[in-house]
Amino acid sequence: MNLPDLKKAKIRSLNQVEYKVQDYAFTRMFEGKKYFLRTYGCQMNEHDSEEMKGILEYYGMTPCEDLESADVILLNTCAIRENAHDKVFGYLGRIKHLKKEKPNVIVGIGGCMSQEESIVEEIRKRHPYVNFVFGTHNIHELGRLLIEASGDAHQDIEVYSKEGEVYEGVMYKRDSHITAWVNIIYGCDKFCTYCIVPYTRGKERSRKMKEIVKEVMDLKEQGYQEVTLLGQNVNAYGRDFKDGTEFSDLLEEVAKTGIPRVRFVTSHPWNFTDKMIDIIAKYENIMPYIHLPLQSGSSRILRLMGRRYTKEEYLSLFEKMKERIPNVSITTDIIVGFPGETESDFEETLDVVEKCKFDGAYTFIFSPREGTPAAKMKDETPLEEKEKRLQRLNERINLYSKESNEKLLNKVVPVLILGISEKDESKVYGYTDTMKLVNVEAPVDTIGEIISVKITDAKSFSLDGEQVKE
Numbered sequence: 486m487n488l489p490d491l492k493k494a495k496i497r498s499l500n501q502v503e504y505k506v507q508d509y510a511f512t513r514m515f516e517g518k519k520y521f522l523r524t525y526g527c528q529m530n531e532h533d534s535e536e537m538k539g540i541l542e543y544y545g546m547t548p549c550e551d552l553e554s555a556d557v558i559l560l561n562t563c564a565i566r567e568n569a570h571d572k573v574f575g576y577l578g579r580i581k582h583l584k585k586e587k588p589n590v591i592v593g594i595g596g597c598m599s600q601e602e603s604i605v606e607e608i609r610k611r612h613p614y615v616n617f618v619f620g621t622h623n624i625h626e627l628g629r630l631l632i633e634a635s636g637d638a639h640q641d642i643e644v645y646s647k648e649g650e651v652y653e654g655v656m657y658k659r660d661s662h663i664t665a666w667v668n669i670i671y672g673c674d675k676f677c678t679y680c681i682v683p684y685t686r687g688k689e690r691s692r693k694m695k696e697i698v699k700e701v702m703d704l705k706e707q708g709y710q711e712v713t714l715l716g717q718n719v720n721a722y723g724r725d726f727k728d729g730t731e732f733s734d735l736l737e738e739v740a741k742t743g744i745p746r747v748r749f750v751t752s753h754p755w756n757f758t759d760k761m762i763d764i765i766a767k768y769e770n771i772m773p774y775i776h777l778p779l780q781s782g783s784s785r786i787l788r789l790m791g792r793r794y795t796k797e798e799y800l801s802l803f804e805k806m807k808e809r810i811p812n813v814s815i816t817t818d819i820i821v822g823f824p825g826e827t828e829s830d831f832e833e834t835l836d837v838v839e840k841c842k843f844d845g846a847y848t849f850i851f852s853p854r855e856g857t858p859a860a861k862m863k864d865e866t867p868l869e870e871k872e873k874r875l876q877r878l879n880e881r882i883n884l885y886s887k888e889s890n891e892k893l894l895n896k897v898v899p900v901l902i903l904g905i906s907e908k909d910e911s912k913v914y915g916y917t918d919t920m921k922l923v924n925v926e927a928p929v930d931t932i933g934e935i936i937s938v939k940i941t942d943a944k945s946f947s948l949d950g951e952q953v954k955e
């Protein structure tokens with residue numbers, strides 16, 4: 486039994502990062518069994534789930550779509566927002582009933598929520614039917630936990646609160662054969678005051694460049710069209726090597742592999758260097774799309790958030806990107822109602838939105854995360870007022886998002902086709918180089934290809950188009 490400890494999770498020592506190779510113990514005891522895996526939260530979690538699936542399928546298990554058919558149920562949880570917590574506990578209600586009918590079903594909970602003391606306490610007290618809880622640092626132990634849970638009714642908690650290592654040789658069962666996530670850096674050392682990630686995912690630790698480039702080369706050889714370099718803060722890449730390596734060096738090496746499309750997510754405005762901008766502009770296969778979280782337009786609130794930049798610095802970085810990267814599209818994240826946010830602070834945010842006219846934005850009402858400094862800050866704004874601010878903000882965001890989509894009307898753009906459109910099964914869907922979703926009139930055999938598409942209609946969140954042969 487290893488219980489999470491937020492104080493321990495906060496430690497950042499000068500210890501060298503340890504590089505290890507994954508060694509998954511093999512067993513045949515789950516052959517032919519079915520697993521159900523539900524993922525909450527960010528792309529990092531999606532990619533962690535690909536590792537979990539890799540392990541489960543290595544043991545001969547197959548996925549199933551419904552809870553009731555599963556022999557193993559795993560929830561890969563998210564700790565960023567309150568509603569993710571609520572959804573997980575709501576879902577556990579369904580699992581509890583199922584466990585009564587099928588007591589041999591193995592239930593495991595992993596992901597960021599597992600790294601939180603209060604959550605694990607709640608699972609121990611109120612959800613004893615959960616067989617095991619594991620964290621973000623020990624996904625590779627999933628096999629051992631499953632074996633131990635078979636035929637054993639006691640609940641096991643194996644969550645480590647540590648800075649973390651870097652593992653190579655991870656087995657992924659990727660969800661797509663066209664686009665792939667590639668981890669480049671784990672953890673975060675920024676400690677923004679509202680964010681739990683530095684506690685749940687450990688310190689910033691970069692994978693070696695040669696391992697990343699090798700992974701991208703392998704993916705290219707397998708026919709992948711696009712990679713997305715993943716990190717909580719990708720532009721911190723290489724700083725832990727302390728040899729002058731920075732993200733732009735990696736980006737350049739990845740671009741040189743010749744894979745058709747390279748993306749990266751997420752960037753912190755604080756250490757986004759000129760060199761990074763130049764490299765993005767220089768290589769045609771680095772997509773002109775940057776997700777650049779603003780969080781607030783008020784320098785006073787940004788200081789309280791611990792974001793390390795001012796409104797003016799954000800705006801000048803934004804301008805520089807727009808000037809130097811042709812056709813770049815920029816999206817953002819904004820938190821409304823951070824403790825102490827006044828109407829005039831909020832208007833500063835609207836002012837930035839007005840100036841930047843973002844291509845899109847994820848907007849949220851602040852929700853306190855236990856154990857973070859912001860959770861203890863005085864918050865006098867009523868929820869009703871925060872909801873009104875969110876609505877006002879979303880109206881602007883949607884307006885500018887639609888405007889930016891309308892600029893593409895009648896233009897021909899490259900679209901990587903990913904599958905059958907969810908809205909209209911006679912169409913396919915894909916993304917432009919600038920990361921805009923397009924539903925396209927084109928044959929099914931274009932899936933996996935980058936095709937030319939003429940845009941025929943523009944909405945706030947998507948575009949319609951038709952394939953053009955050039």
Ligand code: SF4
Nearest residue numbers: 673675676677680682
């Ligand atoms: S940069 Fe800030 S918001 Fe992003 S993961 Fe790190 S602490 Fe959280």
